[in-house]
Amino acid sequence: MHKTSSRIQHKPLNDIEGFDESTHYGVCGYVLVAMASLILILFFPFSLIWSLKVVQEYERAVIFRLGRIKGRRAQGPGLFFLMPCVDTFIKVDLRTFTFNIPPQEILTRDSVTVVVDAVIYARIYDATMATVNIKDARGSTNLLGATTLRTMLGTVGLSEILSDRDRIDRDMQNTLDNATHYWGVKVERVEIKDVRLPIQMQRAMAAEAEAGRMARAKVISAEGEMKAARSIKQAADVLQESPASIQLRYLQTLHSISEEQNHTIVFPLPASLFQNAQTALPRLLGAGMQEQKIVQGTKGTESAEQPLVTVMDTEVNTPF
Missing domain, CATH: 3.30.479.30 (Band 7 domain)
Known part of the structure; x- marks a missing residue:
């Protein structure tokens, strides 16, 4: 046989829905309340010293009569009344x-x-x-x-x-x-x-964040270089359409250099000049070699026609 245990949920003593406004003190309670009222009347107005209380604007007073709460609503702020000997109160601060x-x-x-x-x-x-x-x-x-x-x-x-x-x-x-x-x-x-x-976690997170920042910086730099290359290509296409604009750009560059009071002036040379020189130089070198060979050949034929050594018989007369 198994026992079934049921948990009884405790209901708050002063729930808004379950609070009973009708409070019964019993016969003895009513007798004590009557005696407190009689004492209040007999010692009036001196009894007001113990009966009148004041709470501040930010406070409320919860009144208990014979140990039972008196009313759902707390008293205050300001002046409120207590029955001597049967009422007690607790002040509650409502500030944050x-x-x-x-x-x-x-x-x-x-x-x-x-x-x-x-x-x-x-x-x-x-x-x-x-x-x-x-x-x-x-x-x-x-x-x-x-x-x-x-x-x-x-x-x-x-x-x-x-x-x-x-x-x-x-x-x-x-x-x-x-x-x-x-x-x-x-x-x-x-x-x-x-x-x-932890310190190790902080270092690991810092290294991870630094690696992420470096990766993003490289991506941004690559995107910037790509955009710059596209812009340079567009500028080159525009300059190619008008050859005179290259000279204007050259003069503008010289003007900007002269404004900075520099003593060095750089004269740019077109790359086509070097390309023409590269194509013409082998031709010039080849023609020079051919001329040198022709000159050497002509000199060889002339030396072949003349004898290498000429021997002359001479008669020497010696007087005695």
Whole structure:
């Protein structure tokens, strides 16, 4: 035989729908209230010193009569009345309060350990619910914010934490606001202040970002060179249509050089001149070689017709 255990959901003590306006104090309670009224009348007006209370504009007073809450709506701001000996009250501050979530070491979805801290802005919008339903609304909201931060950031990756903080802040705010509704607390804003990464991860991310920037720079430089080449080609086509424009461009260049007070003037020579020289130089060299061979041939024929050595017989007379 198996036991079936059913969980009974606890309903908030001062829920808006479940709050009962009709409060019964019992016979003894009514007797004590009557005695307090009699004391108030007997010691009037001195009893007003203990009966009249004042709360500030940003405060509300939750009144308890004989331990039971008196009325759904908290009293204030300004002057309100208490029955002596049977009424007590608790002041609740409605101003927005902030608290820092201490740094939390979180393991992200992509297995990266980060340390994250955040700040939460909240306020109490219902003083009665914040007093009756929870003991310490502010401290509980602080602890809930820390656990919610760990839960939310554990389901996202490192890139989302660094680039999509606004969405994470909104999701945390909605989660906290729904959880603190029955506490009378309104979470107005959640901000992730700082995300600290390990040193090795910072170096790896810096190297990756630098490599990406260098790749983009090379692509941009290549695109610029391609556009410059196209522009130069278009300019060359325009100059080719009008040969006189080349001379005008040459004069304009000389004028811009002379304005800078330079003592060196560069005279550009057309590339066609060098091409003509390259084609004419072999012809000139070939013609010179042929002339040299012809001259050498003519000299050889002339030397062949003349004897190499001429021997002359001479008679020598010697007187005695």
